[in-house]
Amino acid sequence: MFTFSILTALLLNFYNDFKDRALRQSYARALADYRDSLSIAELELLGQRLSNSRGELAGADTLDCSLLRRHTWNLINEQVYLSRQYRPRLQFIRPATGEPLCPSPYDSRADWRILFPEGEPLVEQPTFQIMGLPRKFTYLLRAELPLDPPLHAYLSFQRAVDAPGSVFQELVVHPPYKNLRYLKSYAFALYRDGELLESAGMVFEHRFNDTLPPAGTSVLVERSERHSELIYHAPNGVVVRVVGEAGGFWRAIPLASILFVLLLLAVGLLAFFNFFLQFLPPSLHFSISRPLTLRTRFQLLILGIILISFLMHAGATFLYFRQSSRKYPYEQLEQRLRMVRKAAAMRLQESGWHLPDPGGFVEDLSEVYETDVNLYDPQGRLLAASEQSVYNNDILAPRMDLWAWRQFRDFGAHTFIHHERAGRFPYLMGYLPLESSDGQVLGFLGVPHYASQSDLRAGLSEFMTTIITVYVLLLIIAGSIAILTFRTLTKPLSDLADSISRVKLGHNEPLPWPNTNDEISELVNQFNKMQQRLEEQKERLFQAERESAWREMARQVTHEIKTPLTPMKLKVELLLSMLNNGSPPDEHQIRRTFHSLIEQINSLSHIASAFNDFAQINDPKPELFLLNDLASSVFELFAGGHEEVQFHLYLPDRQFFVFSDRELLRRVLNNLLKNALEAIPSGRMGVIELRLQQEEADRVLLSVRDNGCGIPAEKQNTIFTPNFTTKSTGMGLGLAMCKKIIEKLHGDIFFESVEGQGTIFYVSLPLEEVQQLQEI
Structure with a gap:
């Protein structure tokens, strides 16, 4: 699993690096060209609406600046993309005299009449x-307002690049610049x-003098x-630097760790x-063994303890990180307020x-x-704001x-620092007073701080x-040490278990082990002492079994011999009595x-032969032969000469070869x-069947x-016990002899019987495959 995780992480990392470079290159091309088709389209619409505003500006001939400015800002804010991606600045100028009218703190300080002819139409x-x-x-x-005397509205729109500390930009939903979603x-x-x-x-540094690639390349x-x-x-001479996370092998390690944990x-x-x-x-073989071995239980216990300790430590670290992240915004805002207070006092x-100038x-x-930064008057009314759009769009109240x-x-x-809210976005707001040398309050400054959810998620992630990553590596190291340690500790127990499993009624070697004076030793x-006692008990058992077998054999031989001797004695005594009389x-x-x-x-001779046959079953002399032929030969020997019995032979088409005696x-x-x-x-018509068939694939x-x-x-x-018979004659050694022979031939013999209906005896033997036959 660990190897799979590493290989998968490397492949994903290689793909992400390739995708990241392609994305950066496409973004760099888009950024190098200042022309933005979306903004130009909205600028054209804004110019048309300003030029056709006679109905909305009715009564503005008397220069109702409030109405004029409110109407213009409303039109600007209706252009959602333009007002979000660019910072608008506004000037009203009489073309005849060049006199600026209806000034405001939010107007541009540049003279756009001079810059306007220098632009690209x-x-x-x-x-x-x-x-x-x-x-x-x-x-x-530049739009001509339908007023008398004529009035020109000059509007500038500069790219609104978000400052790192810009809070109110976070509160405004921005359409992506040039549809660059991940910029x-x-x-x-x-x-x-x-x-x-x-x-x-x-x-970034204000000057960049590094060696550049050829124009049009990166x-x-x-x-x-x-x-x-x-x-x-870029071909137009603009140089774009796009900075992101570095790729490489090390970025794959965290991903491999996460994949390993998930797997x-x-x-x-x-x-x-x-x-x-x-x-x-x-x-x-994909299951937990039942029951778990001692080694497995020890290893799972140690790994569980390590894992639980890691989880507890990770949980404590996470809680500390979350607590610190809650305090950090206050500390950061307090430090920023101190710097702003000092700079404002100097100004x-x-x-x-x-x-x-507010x-x-x-700014x-x-x-x-x-x-x-927001500037308020002593009554708390807004005088100026670095991000005026949130007030123009009525996202925040101007107080x-x-x-x-x-x-x-x-x-x-x-x-004073406390929480404020803009819609569903909470943020911190810090206020400080602006005082004159004699302590008179001139106004108030407001500095917001917003802990961006994306930044928090990125930091937490x-x-x-x-x-x-750290814990997975530690878990792998600790787990490996635990597995190796307990494998070493439990190996003697495994060797002991293997030795016990090999104990049999024969000569058993003692288990060698150094005398370390511990529990395992x-x-x-x-x-080893148990094995020695077992050997002694084995010898006594074998001796008792041999004596018992000889006694049983002597009893059976005596019984079988005495049976014909009794009538012989009676016949001889009768003849002797007749001669004496x-x-x-x-x-x-x-x-x-x-x-x-x-x-x-x-x-008596037959009895002696039977006991001799039972006692002298020689070791098998295996040879490869066709079992079908042997069954047919024995069947033909018995089938003839028994008119009161019907014999049936059932042989399959397949030929069965066995390696046996x-x-x-x-x-x-x-x-x-x-x-x-x-x-x-x-008195019963007999039926005897001899059948040959395949039992299993190899039998x-x-x-x-x-x-x-x-x-x-x-x-x-x-x-199958010697001396058992259901007949009135014989010694009962035939089936015992059959069982002994079949066992020597590595086979099996068993039967099914119903009293009064008959019996079926089965003989199972190992089968030789055709491939094995060809090799022989």
Whole structure:
């Protein structure tokens, strides 16, 4: 799993690096061209509406500045893309005299009448014109308002690159610039002739004199272990630097760690559910063993303790990180307020402790400290704001918070920080008073701070990724040490278990183990002593078994010999009695007596032969032969000459080859067929079947079936015991001999019997495959 995680992470990392470079290159091309088709379209619409505003400006001939400015700003704010991506500035000028009218702190301090002719014409209409300033990434719009005397509205729109500390920009929903959806994921800077034109995302140097790639091409440069930048040299001379996270092998490690954790959880859950449901095939061996081995339990215990300790430590670290992230915005805002207070006091001192130009005052503070700044009068009314759009769009009220204002008026607070809300966006707002040298309040400054959710998520994601990476590596190291340690500790127990499993009634070697005077050494010593006692008990058991076997054999031999000796003794005593009484037997009596003695002598000879056959079953002499032929040969021997019995032979088309002793198998079949004949009672039409069939893929089955008297249920357990017979004659050694032969041939013999209906004996033997036959 770990190897799979690493390979997958490397492939994903390679793909992401390739995709990231392609995305940076496309963004660099788009940023290098100041022309924006979306903004030009909205500028054209804005110019048309301003030029056709006679109905909306009715009564403005008397220069109702409030109506004029409100109407113009309303039209600007209706152009959603333009008002969000560009910073609008406004001037009203009489074309005849060049006199600016209706001034405001938010008006541009540049004289656009002078810059307007220097621009690049983009749209020329009789009532409005649009110019572009490529070096400033700015659009200029001049529209003739339908008033008498004529009045020109000059509007400038400069790219609104968000400052790092801009809070109110976070509260405004921005359409992506030129539809570059992921532009905020990168920092970028634009240069022309080595001079910085604009930048966003981080602080760039004002001059850039590095070696450039050829015009129209780009190069990727590794600036540090964490960041790389793509430098694009546009054909128009603009140089774009797009900075993002650096690629490389090390970025794949956190991803591999996360993949490893996910795979580990998935495999663990799969094994857990399979332990209860058993839905996976057993051939996969994908389950938790039942029961768990001692080694596995120890390893799981140690790994569980390590994992729980890691989780507890990770949880504590996460809580600390979250607590710190809550305190950090307050500390950051307090530090920013101290810097703004110091800079504002210097500006007030320079202006003679009078409030300077509100718009310029706010813009200077905002640019220096890269944050939004609001200026309020002593009554809490807004005078100027670095981000005026949130007030023009009625997102925020143009007054300071009443509770904050009362803190200064009633309680004389020097600094006040509290939570405010713009719609569903909470943010921190810090206020401080602007005082003259004699302590008179000239106004208030408001500095907002917004902990961006994307920044918090990015920080938390980076933190958790680092934690997971470190903990996964520690878990792998600790787990490996635990597994190796317990494998070493439990190996003696495994060796001992293997030795115990190999213990048999034979010579067992003692388990070697150094005398380390520990628990395992004591266990091994006791095991060796147990083996020694077992050997002694084995010898006594074998001796007892041999004596018992000889006693049983002597009893059976004695019984079988005494049976024919008794009638022989009676016959001889009768002849002797006749001779003693003076009445010698005649020739007929003598012949009858001799004939009876010969029969009993033959019976003794048969008994001796049977015991000799049972005792002298030689070791098999295996050979490869066709079992079908042997079964057919034995069947033909018995099938003829028994008119009262019907014989049936069932042989399959397939030929079954066995590697066995032909003659020993013949003896078994002869005995089984002979027993089947003798088991049929007189007066019943006998039926005997000999059948050959395949039992399993590698075994063949011979069966002998009869319709004889069957075997009683109470005697079926001792049928293969020597001296068992269901017949009135014989020693009961035939089936015992058959079982002994079949076992020597690595086969099996068993039976099915119903008393009064018949018996089926089965002989199972290993089968030789055709491929093995060809090799032989």
